Amino acid sequence: MTRTFSVHALGTRILVPGDELVGILLDAVARSDAGALRDGDVIVVAETAIATVEGAVIALDRVEPSPEAVALGHRHALDPRVAQVVLDESDQVVGGIDGFLLCLKNGTLLPNAGVDASNAPPGHVTPLPRDSDASARWLRAGLEERAGVHLGVLIADSRTHAMRLGSSGVAIGCAGIPSVIDERGRTDLYGRVLQVTKRAIADSIVSAAELVMGEADEAVPAALVRGLDLPIGDWSGVEGIAAEECLFMGALRSGLREE
Numbered sequence: 001m002t003r004t005f006s007v008h009a010l011g012t013r014i015l016v017p018g019d020e021l022v023g024i025l026l027d028a029v030a031r032s033d034a035g036a037l038r039d040g041d042v043i044v045v046a047e048t049a050i051a052t053v054e055g056a057v058i059a060l061d062r063v064e065p066s067p068e069a070v071a072l073g074h075r076h077a078l079d080p081r082v083a084q085v086v087l088d089e090s091d092q093v094v095g096g097i098d099g100f101l102l103c104l105k106n107g108t109l110l111p112n113a114g115v116d117a118s119n120a121p122p123g124h125v126t127p128l129p130r131d132s133d134a135s136a137r138w139l140r141a142g143l144e145e146r147a148g149v150h151l152g153v154l155i156a157d158s159r160t161h162a163m164r165l166g167s168s169g170v171a172i173g174c175a176g177i178p179s180v181i182d183e184r185g186r187t188d189l190y191g192r193v194l195q196v197t198k199r200a201i202a203d204s205i206v207s208a209a210e211l212v213m214g215e216a217d218e219a220v221p222a223a224l225v226r227g228l229d230l231p232i233g234d235w236s237g238v239e240g241i242a243a244e245e246c247l248f249m250g251a252l253r254s255g256l257r258e259e
Contacts, residue, residue: 005227008034009212009220010043017055021045022142025222034224040232042152042225043143044209047172048119049221050129050139050155057124058085076101082115082125089113089127110159114172129155132173133237140175150232152177156206156213169210171202171238177230179203179238201230202238 010028015021025045029037037043051057065073065080069087073080077098087093090103090113103113105128114128129135132155140153155173160166171179179202186194209223 003227003229005208005225006034007208007212008032008224008226009218010222010224011218011220012049012222014219015049015052015221017052017057019053021049021053021139022146025139025143026146028222029224032224034226037143037147037149037151037224038226039149040151040226040229041149042154042177042205042228042230043139044154044156044206044213044223044225045139046119046213046221047114047128047132047155047157048116048126050132050135050173051126052120054129054135056129057120057126060085060123060125072096072101082112082117085125085127086112086115089115108172114157128157128172133175134173136173136175137236150176152230152232152235154202154206154209156209158210169203169206169208171206174202174238175236176232176234177201178235 010025010032012024012028015024025043026037060079060081063081063084065084066087069084070080072078072087072093073083076083076096078101083101086101086103090101090105092104093101094104094109095102100111101113102109102111105113115125117125120126136153136155140151143153144150153173153175154171154177156169157172158167159170161168179200181199181201183194183197183199186197188194205225205228209225213220213223
């Protein structure tokens with residue numbers, strides 16, 4: 001069976017704290033080539049847009065770096081004030097390179113704990129939303145109420161991957177659709193039963209959406225993905241795994257123990 005889907009850019013003005021994002025997105029949909037929202041659509045919104053309207057933008061001139069932040073900044077060529085924000089946002093700092101600290105946050109390994117200066121006003125940084133799944137839920141509820149449709153919402157972030165150049169999209173918040181679909185029990189082309197395969201549906205959708213959203217000055221903080229024929233319901237949350245089950249974390253911790 002051949003399945004096709006479409007991705008539509010949703011451009012907006014520059015967002016500011018307190019903006020009414022539901023209405024802004026509905027206006028963007030109306031101006032796009034997608035027309036009105038339909039049942040089964042998936043709206044993808046950049047985490048920076050969510051954090052901005054929720055008022056999470058941090059002014060660096062109000063940050064007083066601790067001795068630990070100063071030391072980390074010196075060691076990794078990072079503004080000590082940014083290092084302090086990263087420390088505040090992290091559960092644990094496990095390493096770093098010039099310009100970046102590798103952190104554990106909410107069970108996820110990511111650079112600078114998600115703190116980003118891109119698309120933030122000069123002299124400011126934007127952390128990840130406090131609860132991306134909750135943000136996805138309130139945004140979905142507002143869109144469904146205003147548009148009269150049933151849809152999914154994903155909050156998007158960009159991440160690098162081990163030993164790969166460049167970044168791609170990942171979902172850090174999810175509502176209305178399953179973030180992962182379990183393929184175990186199905187058979188491959190040769191009749192072998194799949195034992196471990198689970199498809200990261202939410203991450204794949206976000207990666208497709210980011211092809212039209214961009215990473216620079218596009219002013220496209222959201223996208224509409226249509227035609228995936230996914231189940232729509234009361235799913236909420238991005239599924240993760242424990243650190244001890246993760247290949248990368250297992251190898252990293254093993255290396256740390258050997259030192």
